[in-house]
Amino acid sequence: MDIAFDKTDLEEIEKIKAKYPTNQSAVMPVLWYAQEKFGHVDEDVQQIVAEALELPEAHVYGVVSFYTQYYNKKMGKYVLDVCTCFSCQITGGYDILEYLEDKLGIKAGETTEDGMFSIQSVECLGACGYAPMLQVSNDIYVNHLTKEKVDKLIDSLREDKMPEFESIPLPQHQNEEN
Amino acid sequence: MSTDWKSYKPILLPNIKNLHQIEVYEKNGGYESLKEVIENKDDKWAKDKVTNEVKSAGLRGRGGAGFNTGLKWSFMPKPDGGPRYIAANGDESEPGTFKDRQIFEYNPHLFIEGAIIAAYAMTVSAVYVYIRGEYRSWIQKLQKAIDEAYKKGYLGKNILGSGIDIDMYLHSGAGAYICGEESSLMESLEGKRGYPRIKPPFPAQKGIWGRPTTINNIETLSNVPYIIKNGADWYSSIGAEKHPGPVLYGISGHVNRPGVYEYPTGMPVMTLINEVAGGVSNGKKVKAIVPGGSSTPILRADQLEGLTMDAESLREAGSMMGTAGLCVLDEDTDIIDFLWRITHFYHHESCGQCTPCREGTGWLEKLLLKIKNGDGEVRDLDILLDLCTQMEGRTICALADAAAWPVRYTITRFRDEFEARCKKTIYATA
Numbered sequence: 279m280d281i282a283f284d285k286t287d288l289e290e291i292e293k294i295k296a297k298y299p300t301n302q303s304a305v306m307p308v309l310w311y312a313q314e315k316f317g318h319v320d321e322d323v324q325q326i327v328a329e330a331l332e333l334p335e336a337h338v339y340g341v342v343s344f345y346t347q348y349y350n351k352k353m354g355k356y357v358l359d360v361c362t363c364f365s366c367q368i369t370g371g372y373d374i375l376e377y378l379e380d381k382l383g384i385k386a387g388e389t390t391e392d393g394m395f396s397i398q399s400v401e402c403l404g405a406c407g408y409a410p411m412l413q414v415s416n417d418i419y420v421n422h423l424t425k426e427k428v429d430k431l432i433d434s435l436r437e438d439k440m441p442e443f444e445s446i447p448l449p450q451h452q453n454e455e456n
Numbered sequence: 457m458s459t460d461w462k463s464y465k466p467i468l469l470p471n472i473k474n475l476h477q478i479e480v481y482e483k484n485g486g487y488e489s490l491k492e493v494i495e496n497k498d499d500k501w502a503k504d505k506v507t508n509e510v511k512s513a514g515l516r517g518r519g520g521a522g523f524n525t526g527l528k529w530s531f532m533p534k535p536d537g538g539p540r541y542i543a544a545n546g547d548e549s550e551p552g553t554f555k556d557r558q559i560f561e562y563n564p565h566l567f568i569e570g571a572i573i574a575a576y577a578m579t580v581s582a583v584y585v586y587i588r589g590e591y592r593s594w595i596q597k598l599q600k601a602i603d604e605a606y607k608k609g610y611l612g613k614n615i616l617g618s619g620i621d622i623d624m625y626l627h628s629g630a631g632a633y634i635c636g637e638e639s640s641l642m643e644s645l646e647g648k649r650g651y652p653r654i655k656p657p658f659p660a661q662k663g664i665w666g667r668p669t670t671i672n673n674i675e676t677l678s679n680v681p682y683i684i685k686n687g688a689d690w691y692s693s694i695g696a697e698k699h700p701g702p703v704l705y706g707i708s709g710h711v712n713r714p715g716v717y718e719y720p721t722g723m724p725v726m727t728l729i730n731e732v733a734g735g736v737s738n739g740k741k742v743k744a745i746v747p748g749g750s751s752t753p754i755l756r757a758d759q760l761e762g763l764t765m766d767a768e769s770l771r772e773a774g775s776m777m778g779t780a781g782l783c784v785l786d787e788d789t790d791i792i793d794f795l796w797r798i799t800h801f802y803h804h805e806s807c808g809q810c811t812p813c814r815e816g817t818g819w820l821e822k823l824l825l826k827i828k829n830g831d832g833e834v835r836d837l838d839i840l841l842d843l844c845t846q847m848e849g850r851t852i853c854a855l856a857d858a859a860a861w862p863v864r865y866t867i868t869r870f871r872d873e874f875e876a877r878c879k880k881t882i883y884a885t886a
Binding site for chain 2: 297298299300301302303304305306307309310337340341344345346347348362363364365367368369401402403404405406407408409413416417418419443445446448449450451454
């Protein structure tokens with residue numbers, strides 16, 4: 279794929295810029311936009327983002343390298359971010375991570391040879407009451423993980439089916455109804 | 457606190473189906489507080505009167521620091537005709553905290569209404585809502601609610617025919633705990649690496665883009681419509697005297713029914729664990745709790761009797777309210793492993809600006825890993841405590857303190873377990 283923004287992209291970028299008093303402030307949303315389009319924001323992508331916002335490339339690089347959700351290289355088609363932090367640690371987050379590593383034959387930080395999956399061990403994702411859990415490609419949270427649930431997830435991702443957003447009812451509401 | 461918590465009806469997260477839809481929210485009294493304020497903007501609800509009401513209600517920030525919200529608003533200088541901002545903090549990255557996302561999902565208009573009232577009171581024309589990038593699903597939900605509010609004329613130009621313009625924009629983070637720190641959040645909004653700023657100047661003097669800014673947590677702002685509706689006296693009568701109001705308790709760890717629960721402040725910790733959250737999983741005993749997110753000092757089971765969830769009671773016990781994200785550890789928890797993982801978190805999240813934090817968090821993790829692996833010596837525990845002293849209060853922001861406190865208090869409160877894991881050397885008796 280050619281690394282370039284087309285006319286529609288540039289229009290979108292103008293809309294993003296309009297939300298802020300400075301061009302520089304648009305760098306994070308524009309990086310998100312670029313990552314959505316190209317799958318990552320490597321140095322080539324950083325360059326076109328810098329051009330679109332008239333910023334030094336070094337500034338864009340500085341931002342990309344500070345925030346963990348920007349991918350500075352090509353990742354697997356699905357990135358599985360397993361939370362192993364705090365509440366997830368004490369409720370089996372590492373067991374889920376190890377299971378996933380064994381299942382896919384890679385370690386956290388690596389990508390499968392077919393380019394389908396990357397695994398990362400990540401910090402708290404703010405789903406502490408639904409631990410252990412993981413996030414798929416910076417998007418959907420998969421909660422209350424078990425090995426069976428991991429198996430199902432991998433099977434459906436292999437068929438390119440993203441899990442759906444899971445709305446977890448508040449237990450207090452459930453108590454009131456009982 | 458008596459047992460009347462059982463009859464408490466949630467107001468931040470009430471049990472109303474589809475409350476996230478603006479029509480349902482309006483049908484249940486939504487945006488009435490905003491209308492009331494706008495209709496009476498020349499007398500009863502003049503700007504400073506709104507701020508004073510929030511101040512005397514005693515609402516304290518729900519993001520961790522617990523500062524009086526109305527007082528914070530009053531720090532904004534007199535308008536000079538230039539832009540002024542609110543940055544609503546939905547970064548929610550303190551481990552053990554997962555409450556604000558419930559507001560985005562179940563009651564986003566309550567937050568939007570509160571933020572608009574706050575913007576009115578402080579003569580702010582733009583609210584930037586900073587939400588952690590991982591919350592993509594909830595960002596989409598809030599954006600939908602914001603779009604609805606624009607369509608109904610609660611946001612945008614000339615809101616409700618008042619001649620007042622207020623805009624609301626979403627800004628997605630991209631994975632950095634430090635961006636929940638208010639000056640780092642402002643740097644991030646300006647499109648930079650999230651390096652905290654030296655204070656002073658404080659945000660009210662020099663905030664985003666150099667202009668007066670107030671940063672408030674999502675849950676904090678969500679309390680505002682009720683303070684307007686029912687008054688400061690009503691609000692301050694809820695819960696603990698010096699730390700009043702409803703609060704979202706995020707209960708996680710080894711309990712049967714983890715989740716976010718809304719009750720007044722001042723709930724007894726043991727009631728939250730045993731009755732609200734259904735007790736410790738698998739019938740085990742409590743070993744310890746972390747009351748308000750990973751940086752708040754851990755408390756042993758024997759420190760929990762009579763302990764209530766409010767700033768005063770927790771301070772007396774040697775901890776803090778933080779974000780009210782209560783994590784429960786059962787008797788089988790490996791406390792050394794637990795602490796090591798916390799130090800790993802802070803090492804990973806240190807922005808690297810200040811040497812005591814950048815290097816200190818790394819050494820905390822290294823030494824804890826050594827002890828965890830059985831290679832530690834008793835003197836390492838004292839090196840760790842010394843390291844904490846060298847970190848606390850010596851950096852631009854509070855991340856170094858947040859990293860040091862768990863180490864200091866977990867070692868001092870579970871010293872026996874740490875020593876038992878250490879190798880016996882001649883230093884043990886020195």
